[in-house]
Amino acid sequence: MERLSVIIAKRLALGILTLFVISLIIFSATEMLPGDIAQTVLGQSATPDTVAAFRRELGLDQSAPTRYLNWLTGVAHGDLGMSLANRRPVSELIASRVGNTIFLSAYAAAIAVPLSLILGILSALYRNTTFDRSVNVAALAAISFPEFFVAYILVFFLAQTGYFPSMANVDANTAFGEKLYKTFLPALTLTLVVTAHMMRMTRASIINLLALPYIEMARLKGMSPLRVIVYHAVPNALAPIITVIALNLGWLIAGVVVVEVVFVYPGLGQLMVDSVSKRDLPVAQAVALLFAAAYVLLNLLADVLGMITNPGLSHPK
Amino acid sequence: MTTVLILYAALSIAAAICASWLFRRVLVRFSPGNLSEEFATAPLSACFGMLVILIYVLVAALAPLLAPYEPDHIVGGEFLPWSTMHLLGTDNLGRDMLSRLVYGARNTVSIAFLSTAIAFIAGTSLGLLAATVGGWLDQALSRFIDVIITIPGLVFSLLLLTVFGTSISILILVIAVIDSSRVFRLARAVAIDVVAMDYIEAARLRGETLWRLITREILPNATAPLVAEFGLRFCFVFLAISALSFLGVGIQPPTADWGSMVRENAALITFGDITPLLPAGCIAVLTVAVNFVVDWMLHRASGLKE
Numbered sequence: 001m002e003r004l005s006v007i008i009a010k011r012l013a014l015g016i017l018t019l020f021v022i023s024l025i026i027f028s029a030t031e032m033l034p035g036d037i038a039q040t041v042l043g044q045s046a047t048p049d050t051v052a053a054f055r056r057e058l059g060l061d062q063s064a065p066t067r068y069l070n071w072l073t074g075v076a077h078g079d080l081g082m083s084l085a086n087r088r089p090v091s092e093l094i095a096s097r098v099g100n101t102i103f104l105s106a107y108a109a110a111i112a113v114p115l116s117l118i119l120g121i122l123s124a125l126y127r128n129t130t131f132d133r134s135v136n137v138a139a140l141a142a143i144s145f146p147e148f149f150v151a152y153i154l155v156f157f158l159a160q161t162g163y164f165p166s167m168a169n170v171d172a173n174t175a176f177g178e179k180l181y182k183t184f185l186p187a188l189t190l191t192l193v194v195t196a197h198m199m200r201m202t203r204a205s206i207i208n209l210l211a212l213p214y215i216e217m218a219r220l221k222g223m224s225p226l227r228v229i230v231y232h233a234v235p236n237a238l239a240p241i242i243t244v245i246a247l248n249l250g251w252l253i254a255g256v257v258v259v260e261v262v263f264v265y266p267g268l269g270q271l272m273v274d275s276v277s278k279r280d281l282p283v284a285q286a287v288a289l290l291f292a293a294a295y296v297l298l299n300l301l302a303d304v305l306g307m308i309t310n311p312g313l314s315h316p317k
Numbered sequence: 318m319t320t321v322l323i324l325y326a327a328l329s330i331a332a333a334i335c336a337s338w339l340f341r342r343v344l345v346r347f348s349p350g351n352l353s354e355e356f357a358t359a360p361l362s363a364c365f366g367m368l369v370i371l372i373y374v375l376v377a378a379l380a381p382l383l384a385p386y387e388p389d390h391i392v393g394g395e396f397l398p399w400s401t402m403h404l405l406g407t408d409n410l411g412r413d414m415l416s417r418l419v420y421g422a423r424n425t426v427s428i429a430f431l432s433t434a435i436a437f438i439a440g441t442s443l444g445l446l447a448a449t450v451g452g453w454l455d456q457a458l459s460r461f462i463d464v465i466i467t468i469p470g471l472v473f474s475l476l477l478l479t480v481f482g483t484s485i486s487i488l489i490l491v492i493a494v495i496d497s498s499r500v501f502r503l504a505r506a507v508a509i510d511v512v513a514m515d516y517i518e519a520a521r522l523r524g525e526t527l528w529r530l531i532t533r534e535i536l537p538n539a540t541a542p543l544v545a546e547f548g549l550r551f552c553f554v555f556l557a558i559s560a561l562s563f564l565g566v567g568i569q570p571p572t573a574d575w576g577s578m579v580r581e582n583a584a585l586i587t588f589g590d591i592t593p594l595l596p597a598g599c600i601a602v603l604t605v606a607v608n609f610v611v612d613w614m615l616h617r618a619s620g621l622k623e
Contacts, residue, residue, distance in 0.1 A: 021464045029480050144604035146556050148563050148579055149597035152586050157319070160589050254471040258560050262583075272472065276479045276566040284479035291472040299467065 008304050015300040022292045023075070026285055027068050057082075075289065081282035085275070090286045093271060098290070100170065101260070101267035104183055105252050108190035112252075113245055116195040120202025120241075125229055127207060136203075139196035147255050151189040151262040159185060168265040186263040193255050194248040201244035205237045239306035246302030250295045337365035359613060366609030373603055377423040384416035388573040396585060399592075406592055409581045414592060420573040421596060426603070428489060428568060429555040435493035436554065437547055440500025445531050445539070447501070448508035459505065465498045470553075471560060483566050488558065496554055503546050507539045514538075541618040548611035552604045559600050575600050 042051060055061060062070075074081065080090035123132040142150065159166035168183045209215060210233060218232045219225075234241075257269030264270075268287050275283040341364040344356040356364075376383060385404075386392050389412060397407040405414035447455040465473075477491045511517065512535065520534050561567030562576030570577060575596035582593040 018464055018467055022468060025464065025468070026476065029476055140608060141601075141605060144552065144608050145601045146559050146563070146576075146597060146604075148560070148576075149594070149601050152579070152583065152594055152597060155586050156589070156591065156594065160587055166587055250469060254469040257471055257475070258564065261564055272475050273564045273566060276475050276483070276564075279479055279482065281479055284476050288468070288472050288476040292468045295469055296467050 004307060007307060011300065011303050011307075015296055018296050019293055022296065023072060023289060024068070026288050026292070027071055028064075030281055030285070031064055075286075080286040083275075083280055083283050085278040085280040085283070090282050093283060094268065094286060094290070096172075097266055097268050097271055100265065101256060101269065103179070104186055104190070104260070104265065104267060105249070105256055107180070107183060107187040108194070108252060109249055111187065112191040112195045112198065112248075115191065116198035117202055117241070119195070119199040121206065121229060121234070123199070124203045124206040124210070124233075125225055127203075132203075135199070139200050142192050142196035143200075145193075147189065147193055147258040148262055150192050151186070151259055154185050154189055155262075166263070168263040170266070183263075183265065186259045186265055189259050189262075190252055190255050194252050197251065198244055198248050202237070202241050205240040205244075206233050209233045209237055235309070238309045242305045242309065243302045246298045249298050253291050253294055333365055334361060337361045337368055340364050340368040355617075362609040363613035366606040366613070369602060369606035370610065373422055373426060373606075376419055377426055380419050380423045384413075384419040386413040386416040388412065388417045388420035389571040396582075398590075405595065408578065409584075414582075414595070417573040417578060418575075418596060418599065421575045421578060421599065424568065424572055425559065425562075425575045425600075426555070428485065428574075429551065429558050432489045432492045432558065433496070433547065433551045433554045435489065436496035437500055437550060439493065440497035441504040441543060442531075443497070444501040444504025445508045445535060446527075448505045448512050449527065449531055449535060451512075455505075458501070462498045462501050465495075466502070470495050470557060474557065474561060475564075475566065478561070478566050483569060485568060485572075488561065488567055492554055492557055492561075496550060496557075499553075500546065500550060504539070504543065507542050508535055511535050511538045541614075545611050545615045545618065548607050548614070552607050552611075555600065555604060 042054060046054075060067075071081070078091055080094065082088070083090055083093060119135055123135045126132050155166045158164045164185050165182055166185065168186050170179050170182055174182070206229060210229075215228060215232055218228045223232075256267065257272060259265070260267040260269040261273055268290065272284060272287040272291075274280075275287070338361060341356060341359060341361070344359075344364070344367075345353050348356060391411040392413050393403060393407050393411050395407065395409055395411045397403055397411070399406050403413050403415070405418065408414055408417065443458060447458045473495055474491050477495075478487070481487045481491065517530070517534055520530055525534070558567055559576035562574050563580050565577070565580060568574040568577060570581075578596040579593050585593050
């Protein structure tokens with residue numbers, strides 16, 4: 001087990017390094033703008049005085065490395081700067097929304113992960129049957145559809161007829177049960193979008209394993225097909241499946257932006273989209289950093305879980 | 318009402334199957350020797366894909382002839398229902414929906430195509446260069462791209478659009494830069510396998526220049542997977558641009574574009590009018606079609622036979 005812990009420690013170090021480089025890239029995104037950012041944001045009509053004041057506020061009179069260090073220490077202390085649009089601290093804006101986004105993603109994941117595992121295993125079990133084909137066609141369609149198309153189809157069939165609300169207007173006081181009901185459509189949209197990927201990959205990695213000799217052996221012993229898959233194929237397919245799940249939860253992060261806008265859900269994605277049209281850089285930077293960090297952490301978690309569950313790695317020869 | 322919709326869906330699927338079958342007959346009949354044999358063995362799904370792509374290209378090219386009105390002229394009241402005057406009604410400002418859909422094929426698809434092309438040229442040339450030169454260049458580029466890929470694409474493009482502002486040329490470049498990182502990975506992976514072959518070693522010993530090595534020796538052997546990747550990449554770019562336009566930060570009004578058309582008319586859906594779903598459906602049908610064709614090409618390239 002010694003080897004395993006070293007591998008995991010290395011992977012953690014790599015993850016932290018990645019996060020650091022991402023923060024550098026996100027910070028330098030503002031540096032890539034040709035000319036003066038203050039002038040561009042304020043527009044041509046701004047007086048030289050306003051531009052100078054704005055530059056001071058952004059800290060543009062200091063050198064880039066100093067600003068990066070200031071920003072990074074600020075981020076580490078939970079100080080993400082001030083929003084340019086409404087002069088409120090970015091951390092305050094984010095704090096009220098981050099819980100909502102996590103809630104919605106977790107809700108979608110709680111439906112999508114078991115669903116895609118069951119569908120993936122079933123279609124591997126009944127591969128090349130009508131069931132398998134129709135599940136696959138549906139999955140391919142769900143992958144090819146834009147998220148907002150899926151969302152509005154659901155609105156058309158489920159909200160317009162009055163079963164579910166088409167707007168997920170929740171706040172801190174909304175009771176848990178009501179929250180589940182109000183966010184059902186956005187969660188279902190996200191579920192449909194990510195289930196397709198996860199289900200296809202689960203099916204593919206199980207089918208790959210089914211060609212191996214030890215599965216043949218298990219079958220020759222007279223085991224039932226379901227038992228072969230659950231006891232012999234799934235443990236070995238777990239590592240790739242976990243990776244796929246984590247990757248798709250990462251996709252969920254991107255999907256959540258569109259879905260939040262469709263259902264007017266007060267989350268981080270909507271905050272980010274608003275900040276684009278207002279050219280609100282501190283907010284966009286902070287939210288991008290959060291999304292990227294979540295993605296890196298999910299990948300890290302997947303790698304570590306993949307190593308722990310890999311039977312080959314925990315029994316070194 | 319649901320039964321009527323299911324009936325419509327079943328009818329259109331049947332019509333699509335018939336049309337693809339007919340299209341395959343036409344392709345087999347009117348294309349020269351080799352190509353004709355290829356088409357004869359193509360699955361119906363691939364024929365459907367090719368037919369749809371052909372229709373989209375034709376609509377985009379002939380948009381001024383097909384559209385009954387100018388796309389950005391206000392020709393009637395707001396949100397008019399479907400009628401003989403306006404076949405698909407009018408939008409939130411009173412512009413003809415059908416005309417905007419037709420011009421949308423031209424604007425949305427060509428912007429996505431341009432963006433994919435730039436991403437592809439940049440990604441492929443860097444990827445091939447990294448694989449051929451190797452050493453520190455390969456290491457530096459690959460590690461840099463590894464980090465870029467960990468930032469979710471949509472989030473990264475939103476950040477870059479905040480910095481650079483929203484205009485069509487910036488949109489095209491931002492999407493191209495982000496997607497070229499994905500193309501780079503594939504191009505490098507494909508080229509690494511080719512570079513390891515003996516004939517490349519021989520070419521190097523012959524003293525071939527880097528340019529000739531890449532364009533004449535490596536590229537021809539990497540074409541098949543790269544062409545398939547182009548199709549897939551187009552789908553991703555197309556969906557990304559549509560998503561950004563839908564969010565209101567991509568293609569800007571008054572340009573007729575499918576993503577923003579959904580956004581502008583979304584209110585109608587809650588009244589049970591499916592008109593705003595049409596542009597979204599146009600996006601979906603094209604991505605499905607491209608996917609079908611790519612599936613067939615990958616299947617052919619991998620040499621698998623049923």
